[in-house]
Amino acid sequence: MKFCLLNIAYDNTFFGFQLQPNVTTVQGELLKALSPIGIKKIYGSSRTDSHVRSASTIIEMECNDITKVCKIVDSVKGIIVRGYFESDEFINLRHSFEKEYLYIFNGRLNQKMVQRAIREFLKGEVSGFSRDPGRKVLLSNISFSIKNTTTLFLFSGKAFSWNFVRIAAETIIRRSEGKIDDEEWSDLLSGSKRSRYKGDANNLILLNTRSPFKFNEYKSKNLKAIQARIFQDFYWLAGLDGVPVDIAESLGFVEGEK
Template sequence: MTMAYDGHLFHGFQMQPNQRTVQGEIEKALQKMTKGKRVIVEGSGRTDAGVHALGQVIHFDYPGNVIPADRMILALNSMMPMDIIFKECEIVSEDFHVRYSAKGKWYRYRVSLDRFVNPFKRFYTGHYPYPLEVERMQIAAKDLIGTHDFTSFAASGGQIIDKVRTMYYVNIEKDEKENEIVFDFICSGFLYNMVRILVGALLEIGNGKRPVDDFPRIIAAKNRQEVRETAQASGLYLYHVFYDELPKKYRQDLDL
């Protein structure tokens, strides 16, 4: 099932004791539908507290009689709180896994450039009220494309040992109407806080605090201390998960 949620009032996706989580809300609804049986929900990614999703994907094994996909989406949406909505539903083969079957993930990050924090955006964008040169960030982002060890962009606390990933696509544009910078990253997989750390470094480059060609040095260092900044959770969105081969328009790595 593909879903969207407003992460502001959630303590992340993953179930945690005595905390409101996305997984917890879904499993609570499924337990009602199965009259008390626990159904374990797997997510394509474990978004943190305050992080949003437009294209999170989950799977679960529903016990008992098969419920058609159209009825499942109606049933779950009728039981969801206002900050969760299911958008698509399909019955998949036994060998499908929402995380391991993914070919790539797309995260989007939005940064407001307003001088003061907009009260209507404060939970849905990051905030950076300093001078920025978008072109500097666009040039720097080219050095992220390809297969690299992203250790320098992984926060402590992650469980993954192998930190080599392939970055397929990075796009940075200014949304003039909203006065925001929009960052898009498509990668084979993301490490803990990786997108927020990348955005933090790119903002420093855009502001002139870092040189445009700093990413090769940072990547080679394999040291988290090289990038201290981590952008706020509020601007991050899990935008899409790819289960088929990525379209060529999102494969900037093929041009290397």
């Protein structure tokens, strides 16, 4: 028995990745589609919130025929297969791969204020910016890019807790705008107070999951349709062909700690 890894993308019609009762989730729809061929467990590299898009999520399962699995997964509404890889052993996907989340803010922020807020944020107790502060956050960096009237934030790391990116992004934005005073900011960074701010899920996308494995490209028949839905609100990506691997590099992100 082989372990099959698929790099998938999905739109924002799902109530998150993880299986939940009575709602449509990515994991739930995949299990529904794959259970007829004997697949009962599917592991994911990330668990996105409700209505958060993903341009790159790694899933793993035991399977005998990866070609058949790719075809079935690619036929699930709202999901496409971007690539596939076979392994002789199980790979622990959680905390194994670097992920990049992109958050878009429809407003032009002051660059120096954003840099300062990010620098201070990265020195603080970041695990408190979550609906589940007990879960570990492995954040490596936050960078940003200002494009005309839009500010983009790129969060990089190996582990993100529930709502972390949305809460962190909105809190940094409000601090950059001067809407959070020094006392509240200090309390938030020390962990003595939890942030009450949270950004819109539709403004967030799991942009990339950086895997050390070389995935074989899968030519999805639904690429154009899903790609359009994944990036429908990210109008500044309209000129890009396909789902790029290194969007972050092409957008000229600035390191927050500089």
